[in-house]
Amino acid sequence: xxxxxxxxxxxxxxxxxxxxxxxxxxxxxxxxxxxxxxxxxxxxxxxxxxxxxxxxxxxxxxxxxxxxxxxxxxxxxxxxxxxxxxxxxxxxxxxxxxxxxxxxxxxxxxxxxxxxxxxxxxxxxxxxxxxxxxxxxxxxxxxxxxxxxxxxxxxxxxxxxxxxxxxxxxxxxxxxxxxxxxxxxxxxxxxxxxxxxxxxxxxxxxxxxxxxxxxxxxxxxxxxxxxxxxxxxxxxxxxxxxxxxxxxxxxxxxxxxxxxxxxxxxxxxxxxxxxxxxxxxxxxxxxxxxxxxxxxxxxxxxxxxxxxxxxxxxxxxxxxxxxxxxxxxxxxxxxxxxxxxxxxxxxxxxxxxxxxxxxxxxxxxxxxxxxxxxxxxxxxxxxxxxxxxxxxxxxxxxxxxxxxxxxxxxxxxxxxxxxxxxxxxxxxxxxxxxxxxxxxxxxxxxxxxxxxxxxx
Numbered sequence: 001x002x003x004x005x006x007x008x009x010x011x012x013x014x015x016x017x018x019x020x021x022x023x024x025x026x027x028x029x030x031x032x033x034x035x036x037x038x039x040x041x042x043x044x045x046x047x048x049x050x051x052x053x054x055x056x057x058x059x060x061x062x063x064x065x066x067x068x069x070x071x072x073x074x075x076x077x078x079x080x081x082x083x084x085x086x087x088x089x090x091x092x093x094x095x096x097x098x099x100x101x102x103x104x105x106x107x108x109x110x111x112x113x114x115x116x117x118x119x120x121x122x123x124x125x126x127x128x129x130x131x132x133x134x135x136x137x138x139x140x141x142x143x144x145x146x147x148x149x150x151x152x153x154x155x156x157x158x159x160x161x162x163x164x165x166x167x168x169x170x171x172x173x174x175x176x177x178x179x180x181x182x183x184x185x186x187x188x189x190x191x192x193x194x195x196x197x198x199x200x201x202x203x204x205x206x207x208x209x210x211x212x213x214x215x216x217x218x219x220x221x222x223x224x225x226x227x228x229x230x231x232x233x234x235x236x237x238x239x240x241x242x243x244x245x246x247x248x249x250x251x252x253x254x255x256x257x258x259x260x261x262x263x264x265x266x267x268x269x270x271x272x273x274x275x276x277x278x279x280x281x282x283x284x285x286x287x288x289x290x291x292x293x294x295x296x297x298x299x300x301x302x303x304x305x306x307x308x309x310x311x312x313x314x315x316x317x318x319x320x321x322x323x324x325x326x327x328x329x330x331x332x333x334x335x336x337x338x339x340x341x342x343x344x345x346x347x348x349x350x351x352x353x354x355x356x357x358x359x360x361x362x363x364x365x366x367x368x369x370x371x372x373x374x375x376x377x378x379x380x381x382x383x384x385x386x387x388x389x390x391x392x393x394x395x396x397x398x399x400x401x402x403x404x405x406x407x408x409x410x411x412x413x414x415x416x417x418x419x420x421x422x423x424x425x426x427x428x429x430x431x432x433x434x435x436x437x438x439x440x441x442x443x444x445x446x447x448x449x450x451x452x453x454x455x456x
Contacts (some may be wrong), residue, residue, distance in 0.1 A: 003150070005041035007032060008118050008138060009131040010078075012045035012066060014059050021059050025345070029088055029133075030230055031442040035450065037061040042121045044114060050074050067117050069110065076106035078134070083304060085168070086133045090157050091270045091364040092164060092390075095309060097229045099169050108137060111177070115141035118414035125149040127453050129179070134325060137173070140180030152453040153181040156227065157366040158392065159191040162198045175203040179215045182456040185223040185449055187366040187392040192222045221456070225449050226396055227367050231441040234376035237349045246346070247353035252294040254354075259419050264348065264370050265362075267300040268314050269339070272363045272388070272405040277320050277336065279361075279411035284328040284335055286412070292333065293419070296381060297351060299339040314340070352377035357384045357418045360391060361405040367392040371400070375433040382426050384418035386411070401434035 012030040014021040023029060036043065042063035047054055050073075054066040070079070080103030089097040115138045118128055124144075129152045130138045131361045132217040139151045175198060178184055185194045196213060199205035205213040205220070237243060239418045254260055261280065265271040280296045287293060300317065304310045305336060318338070325334040343351075352358070358374040375385060375397070387393060387400035394402055 001123060003039065004123065004126040005032075005036055005039045005450065006042045006044065006118060006121050006126055006430060007036065007131065008114060008127045008128055008135060010045060012047050012064055013043055013062075014064060015048050015304055021057070021064070023060060028227075028442070030233075031062060031437065031446040033062065035446060044118050044121060065117055065121050067110075067114055073106050073110055076103050077110040079304075079307065081107040082134050083307065085373075086136075087157070089164065089168060090133060090160050090173075092158075092160060093167070094363050095269050097167070099167075108173075110135035111135055112141055114138050115145060118142055119145040122146055122149045127152065127450065128152070128452070129154065129453065131196050137177035138180075140177045140305040143180040150453055150456050151181045152183045152185065152449065153178055154185045154225070154449065155191065155366070156187065158188070158364055159186060159195045159198075161194050162201060165194070165198050166202070171198070171202050175199050175205075177215070179203060179220055180203060181217075181220060182222055183221045183449075183453055185225040185452075187224075187226050188395050189224045190395070190438055191366075191392075195242060196222060213241040221452070223449070223452055225445060225452075226392060226440070227369070228440050228442045228445045229369050229372045229376060230443070231372075231376045231437045231438065234349065234373055235379055237346065237353070238353050238377040238379045240346075240349075243346060243350050246350035250297075250350060250354040253409065254297070254337065255292055257295045259295075259356045260294045260354055261294060261296045261357040261359055262351055262374075263296070263298040263359045263361075264351065264374075265298075265300055266303045267310065267314060267317070268303055269309065270362055270364055272361045273298060273317055274313075274320060275405055275408055276359055276361050276411065277317070277324060279408045279415065281324045281328070282412035283415050284324070286416070292335075294415075295335060295337065297337045297339065297355070299343055299351065300349075301342050302340065315423065348373075353379075355383065357386060357415060358385050359411075359415075360393070361386065361388040361403060361411060362391050363388070363405055365393075369393075371397055372437045375430065376437050378430055378434070381430050381434075382423070383430055384421060384426055385429075386414045386418060396436050397433055399429040 013024050017085050044065045046069050047066045050071040053068045056065045084098040088095045127150045131154050139153050205215040208214050211222045321338045323334050328335050352374050360371045371393040385400040388405045389402050403411050403414050
């Protein structure tokens with residue numbers, strides 16, 4: 001690869017464990033590490049430690065360029081504007097977004113610092129690939145500093161409909177920030193179309209075709225590029241003897257029921273966990289008295305625990321789990337197992353292998369890789385995926401049972417459908433899902449995005 005790649009993201013791909021820098025887990029880091037090593041690239045991001053200053057250093061053959069943030073900036077930029085304004089707004093305003101000038105100002109200041117650090121790292125002809133909603137102003141800021149650099153942006157979350165985005169007081173500034181890119185990539189075609197409409201309406205962009213805009217005398221390409229997983233790694237893990245043994249243990253611990261139903265999420269109001277639990281309660285209500293055909297496991301990874309909305313959500317979920325188990329459980333058996341903690345990777349795979357039905361029912365999600373992970377782990381070709389129509393994955397994974405997560409009775413019906421589905425239909429559906437995750441893995445995704453940038 002002739003051009004150097006500079007990734008610009010909220011966080012560095014490494015973290016400090018008290019003694020040394022260690023690589024962070026995740027498919028994005030795994031996919032980009034060999035690309036950056038080959039391209040002699042760099043990664044610009046915050047090291048995750050407030051009020052700390054680190055000089056650039058090399059880790060695993062990649063130059064790491066830390067961006068310092070103070071505790072006050074983390075509060076205003078990240079918890080304030082990113083999580084209080086952009087996150088709810090971009091997820092269809094499921095929770096009302098907050099619009100505060102005192103959090104917008106640190107968002108601008110922090111984006112400028114990322115742009116300046118990136119400008120110091122790039123050389124003429126390099127590709128700067130900016131990641132996600134935290135850094136939407138960086139492309140235009142960087143272009144003003146380094147016009148000879150190719151700039152790409154990837155939005156990992158949904159871009160909302162123009163009627164929702166219109167509420168943002170700083171909508172023009174955000175759009176102009178993004179339009180500093182040569183290529184803006186999105187999880188879905190719908191998000192790309194939503195952005196194009198907003199850019200035309202609020203920033204004066206002009207269409208050059210369905211996937212290209214003209215703005216400030218430049219062409220900007222809009223690329224639908226659904227993110228993917230390391231499919232081979234999930235398949236390998238699912239076949240490990242210890243994972244298979246642990247999956248069998250899970251089934252036994254849950255009472256050797258006919259159908260284990262699984263939810264695997266970060267605890268977030270966008271995931272629809274409360275509605276999912278109510279739908280499972282409806283399934284128990286329809287069952288004959290004393291019948292123990294179903295067990296539901298909901299794993300919820302702690303998230304943003306200092307934010308009041310998340311604290312309230314946790315309390316509501318725990319109360320709902322208690323009510324369901326109190327109404328339908330029996331001595332020695334609870335129909336809902338709620339795991340509020342971060343599970344080891346191998347344990348997650350074991351739950352995927354153990355589960356007959358996977359519930360992925362977010363109210364809005366950019367992609368939701370859990371759906372793809374589950375399909376990759378079903379190495380015996382069985383298992384049923386129930387998938388929200390509002391997850392980006394629904395554009396690709398059409399052989400799942402597609403549901404409206406707000407329709408509680410409809411989700412209950414889908415669980416009954418999954419439980420009564422013939423083996424032949426189960427395997428046919430899963431075979432199609434696995435074709436999706438095998439044909440486009442995270443390495444192919446990264447190469448496709450970067451190849452588009454190389455041609456600009």
